[in-house]
Amino acid sequence: MRLPLASAGINVALALVAALTLFPLAWMVSASFMTAGEASSFPPPMLPAAATLANYRLLFAEHGIVRQALNSLLISLLATGLALAFNLSAGYAFAKLRFAGRERIFRLLLGALVIPAQVTMMPLFLMLKQMGLVNSTAGALVPWLASVFGIYLVRQYAQSIPDELLEAARMDGAGEWTLFVRVVLPVLKPIIVTLAVLTFLGSWNDFMWPLIVLTEHDVQTLPVALAVLSREHVQDVELMMAGAVITVLPVLLLFLALQRYYLQGLLVGSVKG
Amino acid sequence: MRSSLAAWLFVAPALLAIAVFFVVPVAAALLMSTTDFDIYALADLRNVRFVGLGNYLHLLQRPLFWRALLNTMFFVVVGVPLSIGTSLAAALLLNSPLARLKGFYRTALFAPVVTTLVAVAVVWRFLLHTRYGLLNYGLSSLGLTPVDWLGDPRWAMPAIVLLSVWKNFGYNMIILLAGLQAIPGEMYEAARLDGAGPGALFRHITLPALAPMLLMVSILTMAGHFQLFAEPYVMTQGGPAERTVTVLYFMYEEGFKWWSLGSASSVAFVLFLFMFGFTLLQLRVSRGTGTA
Numbered sequence: 001m002r003l004p005l006a007s008a009g010i011n012v013a014l015a016l017v018a019a020l021t022l023f024p025l026a027w028m029v030s031a032s033f034m035t036a037g038e039a040s041s042f043p044p045p046m047l048p049a050a051a052t053l054a055n056y057r058l059l060f061a062e063h064g065i066v067r068q069a070l071n072s073l074l075i076s077l078l079a080t081g082l083a084l085a086f087n088l089s090a091g092y093a094f095a096k097l098r099f100a101g102r103e104r105i106f107r108l109l110l111g112a113l114v115i116p117a118q119v120t121m122m123p124l125f126l127m128l129k130q131m132g133l134v135n136s137t138a139g140a141l142v143p144w145l146a147s148v149f150g151i152y153l154v155r156q157y158a159q160s161i162p163d164e165l166l167e168a169a170r171m172d173g174a175g176e177w178t179l180f181v182r183v184v185l186p187v188l189k190p191i192i193v194t195l196a197v198l199t200f201l202g203s204w205n206d207f208m209w210p211l212i213v214l215t216e217h218d219v220q221t222l223p224v225a226l227a228v229l230s231r232e233h234v235q236d237v238e239l240m241m242a243g244a245v246i247t248v249l250p251v252l253l254l255f256l257a258l259q260r261y262y263l264q265g266l267l268v269g270s271v272k273g
Numbered sequence: 274m275r276s277s278l279a280a281w282l283f284v285a286p287a288l289l290a291i292a293v294f295f296v297v298p299v300a301a302a303l304l305m306s307t308t309d310f311d312i313y314a315l316a317d318l319r320n321v322r323f324v325g326l327g328n329y330l331h332l333l334q335r336p337l338f339w340r341a342l343l344n345t346m347f348f349v350v351v352g353v354p355l356s357i358g359t360s361l362a363a364a365l366l367l368n369s370p371l372a373r374l375k376g377f378y379r380t381a382l383f384a385p386v387v388t389t390l391v392a393v394a395v396v397w398r399f400l401l402h403t404r405y406g407l408l409n410y411g412l413s414s415l416g417l418t419p420v421d422w423l424g425d426p427r428w429a430m431p432a433i434v435l436l437s438v439w440k441n442f443g444y445n446m447i448i449l450l451a452g453l454q455a456i457p458g459e460m461y462e463a464a465r466l467d468g469a470g471p472g473a474l475f476r477h478i479t480l481p482a483l484a485p486m487l488l489m490v491s492i493l494t495m496a497g498h499f500q501l502f503a504e505p506y507v508m509t510q511g512g513p514a515e516r517t518v519t520v521l522y523f524m525y526e527e528g529f530k531w532w533s534l535g536s537a538s539s540v541a542f543v544l545f546l547f548m549f550g551f552t553l554l555q556l557r558v559s560r561g562t563g564t565a
Contacts (some may be wrong), residue, residue: 003371006371007371010366010369010371010372011371011372011373013366014366014367014372014374014378017363017366017378017382018377018378018381018382021381021382021384021385021439021443022381022384023407024385024393024396024397024400024439025384025385025388025393025396027396027400027407028392028393028396031399039399039405040402040404040405041405042404042405043410044405044406044407044410085286086286086287086290087287089283089284089286089287090283090284090286090287090288092283093280093283093284094284097276097279097280097283098276098277098280099277099280099281099284100277102280105284105288109291112291112295112296114545114548114549114552115299115545116496116499116500116541116544116545116548117295118500118521118524118541118544119298119299119302119538119541119542119544119545120294120295120298120299120302121298121528121541122302122305122528122534122537122538122541123297123298123301123302123305123538124294124298125528125529125534126301126315126534127298127301129315142294143294145287145290145294146286146287146288146290146291147291148291151287175279176276176279176280176283177279180283201387204389205387205388205389205390205391207390207391207502207503207506208502208503208521208525211506211525212525212529222389223389223390223391223392224391226389226391226392226395227391227395227503227506227507230395230398230507231507231510237399237405240395240399241395241396241399243392243395244389244392244393244395244396245392247389247391247392248388248389248392248393251387251388251389252384252387252388255384255387256380259380262387263383263447266444266447266448267447267448267451
């Protein structure tokens with residue numbers, strides 16, 4: 001007889017936690033449709049009295065947010081493409097090809113994970129300044145080329161490819177590159193999607209490095225532009241919420257569509273040996 | 274021989290990229306941290322001078338640096354246990370055989386993890402507003418005194434902890450949920466037959482089974498917490514009374530506002546040492562208590 005009570009307790013608790021968790025996001029959407037100044041009244045309104053698109057129009061017309069959305073999109077797409085190109089081949093080689101020092105190099109790479117990326121930011125900035133790449137898409141992409149995490153992710157997955165499959169293709173006279181493209185990549189498809197989603201979301205949400213390397217308005221990504229805007233327009237709550245919606249919505253939708261792959265990557269990635 | 278060459282061609286691009294854009298910069302940062310690299314050096318490299326450990330010694334004399342260390346430690350020491358505790362509680366709820374709509378709840382609780390930190394920091398800045406914020410509205414409707422979250426030096430960092438727990442607990446929740454699901458049901462059955470209550474089951478079966486996972490989760494979460502930057506940048510700009518200046522915020526201002534890149538590099542290495550030290554400490558402690 002205790003069971004129905006316990007069941008109700010657990011389900012009510014879950015509903016409550018979910019409501020609290022989703023509330024800030026729901027309020028963000030709601031406030032983005034309020035008229036200017038509406039959110040700063042007491043008691044604070046939950047829903048707009050008369051929903052308006054004025055904040056979005058203002059962002060598009062006066063703050064050039066389309067430009068920054070396109071910057072974000074371009075950088076995230078390129079980062080994803082580059083990360084796939086660099087990490088897939090390396091991860092596969094670390095799992096399945098033999099070469100001198102393979103294990104030692106891989107252990108060194110894993111060891112490098114303890115160094116926080118921020119250590120590299122000062123020299124990297126100078127390096128890019130010398131190359132004239134500050135305020136360029138290329139400058140923002142530099143940290144996304146190859147990553148130890150990406151290589152690790154692909155290696156873990158590629159280890160499950162049976163050696164017989166590779167040997168059979170080699171017997172048929174396939175070169176290593178043909179083998180990689182025709183046999184290995186199709187098998188790696190799930191982890192390719194995982195790596196792509198993780199990289200896209202990671203580069204879209206990235207803040208500190210883009211803030212440093214993209215100082216001009218026209219080259220900035222959405223998070224950087226939003227941070228700058230929010231420091232200048234502290235009072236314009238509703239406008240900021242529209243900016244936040246535009247920034248968050250694409251990644252949230254992408255996550256919802258490819259959730260399975262994202263969570264798989266999270267689980268593989270967190271079981272570091 | 275041929276296959277070995279092919280293998281090298283497969284790994285070379287990635288290794289080269291990591292060497293040029295990570296290994297070399299790390300070495301260069303170490304070197305830079307021993308120079309007085311500043312705005313004059315930025316204009317002309319001949320202005321750089323070697324100062325040995327000068328930057329590090331100078332840091333020790335700066336109250337703001339100590340403040341930043343203290344603030345960061347507060348965020349780590351308070352934020353990490355709170356974050357993991359929330360993750361564990363949520364994972365236990367989701368793992369209950371009595372819970373319905375698990376897929377929906379899992380997605381809902383995970384959603385903040387994928388959102389853009391800057392954007393949700395902007396949202397929370399208004400939710401935490403003293404007069405118009407919904408958090409204070411909620412508190413006062415419960416009969417509690419409203420708090421000047423981001424304006425009161427005592428409350429600014431706790432407010433950022435709150436945001437951070439909300440944003441991140443879903444991540445560890447997913448990992449711990451996988452850990453919980455891997456515990457065989459027979460273990461609970463056997464213990465229940467021996468008369469163990471829910472508390473005893475949790476302490477003697479769930480926690481020991483999760484221990485290795487909790488260790489890994491706490492090491493990764495701690496590393497993340499040491500790198501607090503965007504929240505104070507967007508929400509408080511280091512204030513009030515410098516109570517939300519973190520080590521990275523200090524490094525950013527030192528390097529990219531005042532252009533003291535040499536000094537900023539030394540800050541980065543101090544942060545690295547702290548992260549490394551605390552990771553070793555966690556490993557040591559967990560070995561001492563026999564959990565890993």
